[in-house]
Amino acid sequence: MRLNDAVIGIVLVLFALAMIWHTRTFPAMPGQDYGPALFPTLIGIGFIVTGGILIAGGLARRRTEPWFAGGAWLRSPHHVIDFLAVVGGLLLYMVVSGWLGFILTSLLLLFGWLVLFRGGKPISSFAIALAVTLVVDYAFSQLLLVPLPLGLLQPLIY
């Protein structure tokens, strides 16, 4: 997923402008010339300078370099699905783990990922998912005392 440097440069400059604009709302420190806005502003200026260099370089190579080169994987549905499954799985965990609880969410995610990456094999995938979930749950909630959410299983456990 290669972007032309000019595209990245533009994103950086826009980001920096928004950031500097936002730092203007930061309060000044009484009796000091420098306050909490100083460092973010310097970083923003840095983004603008480097972004400018990237834009210049990217435009100079415009003929040989497209704005966006996807890479072979974007044309392979199998790879795109694998990629999205990782991103989607993490999002799903954030949304449902509190309600479902760690054990059920982990079981669901592991099973899904395993079936997807290994190309089928649901029975062994389920066995692996169950074993890994129980080991991780034991290690973190029993040994390291991390309060992993119990969720729907709470009435069963207590």
Place this chain on the structure above:
Amino acid sequence: MPALEEALLLVFDPYVIAVILLSSLFGLVVGALPGLTATMATALLVPITFFMEPVPAIGAIIAASAMAIFAGDISGTLLRIPGTPASAAYVEDAYRMTGKGQAELALGACLVTSAIGGLFGALVLAFSAPALAEFALRFSSPEYFWLACFGLSCAVFISTDAPVKGVVSLLIGLFIATVGIDITAGYPRFTFGSVELMGGVSFIPAMIGMFAIGEILRYTIAMERPVEAVHQAIVHVFRGLGRVLWRYRTNMMRGNLIGVVVGVLPGAGADIAAWISYAVAKRFSKEPEKFGTGHVEGLVDAGAANNSALGGAWVPALVFGIPGDSITAIVIGVLYMKNMNPGPTIMLHAPELLYAVFITFFVANVLMMPLGYAAIRLSRQILHVPRDTLMPVILIFCIVGAFAINNTVFGVGIILVLGLLAFIMEENGFPIAPAVLGIVLGPLVEDSFMTSMIKSDGNLLGFFERPIAAVLGVVTVLIWTWVIVGWSVRAWRGRPSPMDPETAD
């Protein structure tokens, strides 16, 4: 020395030794598997070390990283895929030696030079760190400001071919570090009302995201899945090795030295040490034409260098709190969480911790011989671990690790966002290491800058008034001037410039 005795007791505790052994095995497996790097091994260990005392926590990281750097040679030799980037420099030679039926010699040479390189790095660390710490006790905020700037400059200019992209990466890291309550005025910056962000972007989820999730995402889009390991009997790992190592004894010493020096420089770690020492070996070899065709000479140099770099990287990390590479950047984050702020005062407050680091380095590198030998003998089984099964397991581990730090799913959000960021950066040739150094050093740079400004009443010259600060400041300013002038001159003459990412790739 009572501190040394105390440190010996701390390290040779059955629990600590067990932690070191287990982390060593973990490091060997992770390092040997292509796609899982030594830095990832460290990042995955961090959530567990969070729950340990400082000495076992640090011992676990030292052992796992040292073993992983060696183990990267195993898959490089047998699969032609470097297990960690640190083995990439000489993967061609190592693999072609296997083609000639010399896999045993190649792996043996890697193992022994790795262990010796690691011990050399540990020696340098043990002798230089206390002396440097004594010197560094005279430092105040202007010195720390310049030291951090010097470290960040090195990270940008050493670790990349395209300095502009290195600078961008560094700025991204510094920006991430500004999120949260600001140090001097206590004003919440870039939190947008989120209470979770007030404490800043938590360090452990950030590392897991950038090193583990980023790599898993790259794994999912890898077009070719790994090839079969070469079937070759690997039994007599040490046969004929003594003769070879004696013949190339100066190479080994040279590799050790280059490794330590590159390791000490901030931002450059084992992988760059290996590339530089391989190039130096070729340059000064009597038979440079043999390099790349399955010649053991470069393996000796670079195999020693990448492990000695590990010890070197700990020198600035412990003495100044400035990481020498990404692994020590993670270590510094871990030390801060344990309220053991790295820096010269560690010599005064916790000398036993410093000695424990030295001792663990020796223990880990001595253990490397038997454990590494076992890993070589079992290499076929290790390389057969199905990565399709491993990746989901690592993912769930990352999730729980990120959750465990603050007990909120917000950590999972951080690993996702920073994982995607690292993925996009890597795809477009932006190095990750400067960003990590930016995250770690950002608060130090800002804090020391603001403190110095308040002390000197807003006078910028205050940064040059103390002698050590003046020297450090002038050196840092010179590095930047040199790079910028050099770039402008080349741009003026219309030659391809190294600032231009395209020609430098």
